[in-house]
Amino acid sequence: MGSSKTCCSQRTYHHKNYYVKLQAIVPLVEIAARRQWLNGYGKRPRQEEYREFHRLVFDLIKLLQKYPNCKAMGKLLAHVFAYYKDLSTDEAEQVLDVLKTTDEAAGLFIYFGIFRQRHYKKQPVIFDGKRLKEKLEEIIKSLDSKYQGLQANIAWHFWKILDENRNEFETIEPYIELILERPYHKGIYDDIERIISDWMKDNPKICIKWYELMLNKISEFLKYREQLQSQGGLWLMNTEEIIEAIASHTPDKLLEVTKILVNLWGQGVFIGSPKRLFESFKFVSNENEKVEIKRQFKEWYNSMKELNPKLEKVEWE
Secondary structure (H helix, E strand, O other), X not given: OHHHHHHHHHHHHOOOOHHHHHHHHHHHHHHHHOHHHOOOOOOOOOXXXXXXXXXXXXXXXXXXXXXXXXXXXXXXXXXXXXXXXXXXXXXXXXXXXXXXXXXXXXXHHHHHHHHHHHOOOOOOOOOXXXXXXXXXXXXXXXXXXXXXXXXXXXXXXXXXXXXXOHHHHHHHHHHXXXXXXXXXXXXXXXXXXXXXXXXXXXXXXXXXXXXXXXXXXXXHHOOOHHHHHHOOOOEOOOHHHHHHHHHHHOHHHHHHHHHHHHHXXXXXXXOOOHHHHHHHHHHOOOHHHHHHHHHHHHHHHHHHHHHOOOOOOOOOO
């Protein structure tokens, strides 16, 4: 089965029609998912069917390198490499350098930059994880707008990894820090906010630091109001859960963080329910702290109420 598909792909690769070339990648995705069935799998240097499969895939990488605007081809090739990962350092670098034109390559940057070093220990493949880690970091730090979609997908993949495996927090932590060094962009930061919300109870110290960094980046961003308008407004979607967790676990940070949120609200940012935001003082266990926080919260709420008389009512008792 794999051999016949490989032969088909070989014939269509040399076809003059781009659409035919594109469709030839579809069976390569299926072959990649089942490549252990190919003769020569796991052997180095590559042999038999496995060598032919490799040649076909990298011929397409070279073609995309020549014609980087073939976005559809890049997207499909990213699906091939979602399975075909037993690559050397040079091969992985070549793949990432070519496929960084597609947002679909986000998972590949993360895999080769972080996790590839753990795998294929029994295969005689030379792989230097440090070089691929640098590739991932370069993409995260890039301020080139053409990579914003890729960066947003990388942030989503970080959330997904942590949602599925809570043992990887320390692995992903330095990359969240790296994202928070860059200017605010809604598509990139939305999933960072989700990570903060998901992990606030387990790692409050780190997550509060991240949340403050995020809010400060938003404050810097708001200096350019035309950007906010062009993005259709700015919404913080997990404020209530985050603030309630801070009130429960680190109430000494509650006033500091809430003050930033109140300032953002005054600049037109949606910060969630003011009712839940200010009623978070009820989660504070220390009575003396609770009284002081409640007093300050009332002051802020009254100021907001003057600006918006329709503000929802807060239950202070």
